[in-house]
Amino acid sequence: MPDPVRPSLAVWKFASCDGCQLTLLDCEDELLPIADRVEIATFHEATSRAVDGPYDVSLVEGSISTPDDAVRIREIRARSRLLVTIGACATAGGIQALRNFADVEEFRRVVYARPEYVRTLATSTPISAHVPVDFELRGCPIDKGQLLEILGAVLAHRAPNLPTDSVCIDCKRRGRVCVTVAHGTPCLGPVTHTGCGAICPGFHRGCYGCFGPAEGANPAGLLPKLETLGMAPPAVERLFQTFTAAAPAFRAAGEAARARGGRP
Amino acid sequence: MAPNAVGERRRLLRADFPAFLTALRERGYRVVGPTLRDGAIVLGEIRDETDLPIGWTERQDAGTYRLVRRDDAAVFGYTVGPHSWKKYLFPPRERLWSAVADGTSFRLEPDAAEPVADAFLGMRACDLAAVRISDRVFDRTAPDPGYHGRRRRTLRIAVQCGGAAPTCFCTSMGTGPGVGSDHDLALTEIVDPGPHRFLVEVGSEAGAAVLDRVPTEPAGAADVAAAEAAVARAAAEVGRHLDPAGVRELLLDHPDHPRWADVARRCLSCTNCTMACPTCFCSTTEEVPSLAGDRTEKWRRWDSCFNLEFSQVHGRPVRQSGLSRYRQWLTHKLASWHDQFGSSGCVGCGRCITWCPVGIDLTEEVRAIRADPTAVAPPEAAP
Ligand code: SF4
Ligand code: SF4
Ligand code: SF4
Numbered sequence: 097m098p099d100p101v102r103p104s105l106a107v108w109k110f111a112s113c114d115g116c117q118l119t120l121l122d123c124e125d126e127l128l129p130i131a132d133r134v135e136i137a138t139f140h141e142a143t144s145r146a147v148d149g150p151y152d153v154s155l156v157e158g159s160i161s162t163p164d165d166a167v168r169i170r171e172i173r174a175r176s177r178l179l180v181t182i183g184a185c186a187t188a189g190g191i192q193a194l195r196n197f198a199d200v201e202e203f204r205r206v207v208y209a210r211p212e213y214v215r216t217l218a219t220s221t222p223i224s225a226h227v228p229v230d231f232e233l234r235g236c237p238i239d240k241g242q243l244l245e246i247l248g249a250v251l252a253h254r255a256p257n258l259p260t261d262s263v264c265i266d267c268k269r270r271g272r273v274c275v276t277v278a279h280g281t282p283c284l285g286p287v288t289h290t291g292c293g294a295i296c297p298g299f300h301r302g303c304y305g306c307f308g309p310a311e312g313a314n315p316a317g318l319l320p321k322l323e324t325l326g327m328a329p330p331a332v333e334r335l336f337q338t339f340t341a342a343a344p345a346f347r348a349a350g351e352a353a354r355a356r357g358g359r360p
Numbered sequence: 361m362a363p364n365a366v367g368e369r370r371r372l373l374r375a376d377f378p379a380f381l382t383a384l385r386e387r388g389y390r391v392v393g394p395t396l397r398d399g400a401i402v403l404g405e406i407r408d409e410t411d412l413p414i415g416w417t418e419r420q421d422a423g424t425y426r427l428v429r430r431d432d433a434a435v436f437g438y439t440v441g442p443h444s445w446k447k448y449l450f451p452p453r454e455r456l457w458s459a460v461a462d463g464t465s466f467r468l469e470p471d472a473a474e475p476v477a478d479a480f481l482g483m484r485a486c487d488l489a490a491v492r493i494s495d496r497v498f499d500r501t502a503p504d505p506g507y508h509g510r511r512r513r514t515l516r517i518a519v520q521c522g523g524a525a526p527t528c529f530c531t532s533m534g535t536g537p538g539v540g541s542d543h544d545l546a547l548t549e550i551v552d553p554g555p556h557r558f559l560v561e562v563g564s565e566a567g568a569a570v571l572d573r574v575p576t577e578p579a580g581a582a583d584v585a586a587a588e589a590a591v592a593r594a595a596a597e598v599g600r601h602l603d604p605a606g607v608r609e610l611l612l613d614h615p616d617h618p619r620w621a622d623v624a625r626r627c628l629s630c631t632n633c634t635m636a637c638p639t640c641f642c643s644t645t646e647e648v649p650s651l652a653g654d655r656t657e658k659w660r661r662w663d664s665c666f667n668l669e670f671s672q673v674h675g676r677p678v679r680q681s682g683l684s685r686y687r688q689w690l691t692h693k694l695a696s697w698h699d700q701f702g703s704s705g706c707v708g709c710g711r712c713i714t715w716c717p718v719g720i721d722l723t724e725e726v727r728a729i730r731a732d733p734t735a736v737a738p739p740e741a742a743p
């Protein structure tokens with residue numbers, strides 16, 4: 097049975113690179129008080145111990161890309177009180193969702209020496225396409241501050257503070273100079289979900305959209321601007337179809353860019 | 361009468377400007393003002409005059425801003441940048457209080473930070489107007505202690521504009537480019553005809569107390585005439601216009617004008633206009649408890665009517681469409697602000713035009729509605 101004082105935490109991995117899970121290990125200073133207050137039940141990156149559950153919180157990294165995944169995520173959901181998806185793969189299907197727009201059979205033949213050993217689905221889909229999800233942490237990788245926020249919220253039995261606004265609002269709160277307006281650098285900040293702390297504009301780079309679309313974003317409105325800044329439509333299409341290619345708003349923007357003269 | 365009495369006009373030579381900065385520090389002020397950073401003129405701490413953008417100006421228009429060299433060494437030869445003084449008076453993130461657990465109860469912790477007195481160096485006429493508006497906004501129900509505490513300690517050193525940007529429209533809003541009387545000191549820079557100098561107008565005792573420590577002379581007729589010419593030049597250069605007559609009724613009476621749908625297609629709901637605007641004051645608060653659960657802090661941070669969550673009522677946003685959010689912003693700024701605070705919410709600084717990534721221009725939106733206020737959307741094309 098779960099300990100009422102020490103909630104149990106499980107960390108699960110699907111199709112992903114492990115980067116998001118490692119964010120948990122990256123919380124060096126904060127991890128000790130957490131380890132003290134939660135029971136880490138399953139976390140393959142940190143411990144070899146495994147428990148059958150049930151779990152108070154499951155952090156799920158990665159997308160669903162095989163028939164086995166689709167079964168396993170249902171089992172995890174059934175054994176988890178709260179299920180939190182972490183990262184672009186788990187929340188939007190990840191870079192590997194590019195396969196959704198291509199011929200997976202062809203990939204399999206080209207990439208693998210023994211394609212018959214590879215059991216895969218034709219699509220890479222977010223966890224929320226398979227089971228109900230309680231909270232999502234966006235990003236590639238996720239933000240450490242947001243991870244701690246959600247763990248703190250679970251421990252305090254409160255709702256986590258996870259704004260759904262654009263990157264621009266945090267860029268402006270930090271007093272950054274807009275790279276689009278002042279340097280002519282294309283930036284996806286106006287249509288991208290906040291949470292990273294506007295890291296890329298802080299380094300004079302445009303936002304790559306790794307947190308996926310902001311709530312209520314209007315990417316179509318940004319297309320003419322990106323072209324004015326010198327991006328050819330195929331480059332615009334690629335910009336939207338990278339980290340969260342399958343997120344509906346970015347997928348539509350990529351398709352709109354293609355219609356304006358994108359990749360053939 | 362003392363040479364620096366309120367209302368006096370003095371001449372400060374450019375060569376003595378460093379002494380002016382020194383005098384501000386000696387009077388205990390932290391000097392903040394325009395400085396170059398990341399390809400723009402932003403507001404930051406001014407330790408000595410080399411921190412100022414001497415010899416620089418900017419070229420700005422809807423959705424674009426570029427620094428350019430001037431062909432003289434003017435100290436204040438530019439207009440407004442992406443920051444406004446609200447970042448000091450109403451910081452983007454501010455801790456309202458903190459508390460520590462104390463048995464089954466809690467105890468509030470006093471704020472240990474020493475209060476800072478800022479000297480705002482280089483406030484433009486439109487900036488002064490924005491602070492006048494904010495003074496009322498943060499005094500509506502009860503005086504906001506953080507805002508008004510900082511505001512009372514602040515010394516306002518205005519600079520009258522000698523040039524305007526294509527995005528400026530202070531002349532339309534009746535806010536500039538000449539400054540009125542609500543400043544502690546007002547400078548007008550005179551580069552030409554030489555010598556390079558400033559006309560300084562004393563606006564308050566606090567301003568006089570600073571000027572007492574700086575070598576100045578009585579201003580002559582030539583100084584006053586040159587300063588007036590500078591302001592007239594700025595007024596002539598003002599690049600945009602917004603007819604304020606009847607704009608309140610124009611916007612409130614036409615919530616279904618097709619222009620709203622048109623601007624909603626272009627608007628990204630990105631919040632940049634509201635962040636850059638010197639009078640936008642919306643905020644939200646958040647609880648920041650420690651992981652160990654033994655202390656908590658309450659923080660206030662800038663929010664925007666362009667955010668979906670901003671109009672959340674019972675778990676659903678009231679203003680779900682981009683159309684309703686842009687319309688909310690513009691009608692509040694130019695129309696219902698009059699009912700709420702007794703003035704327009706716009707001072708004509710043009711920041712929202714420049715710093716909108718897609719260059720949406722409120723003066724243009726108002727003009728389009730005014731051109732045909734009763735326009736209706738064309739019927740949907742038959743399938
Ligand atoms: S740099 Fe990007 S994120 Fe920052 S304000 Fe500009 S468009 Fe938005
Ligand atoms: S709007 Fe007027 S007062 Fe403000 S910067 Fe422009 S010219 Fe100066
Ligand atoms: S609405 Fe625009 S022009 Fe008016 S005060 Fe705000 S930022 Fe300046």
Ligand code: SF4
Nearest residue numbers: 627628630631633716
């Ligand atoms: S008007 Fe411009 S700056 Fe304001 S929310 Fe819309 S796109 Fe962003």
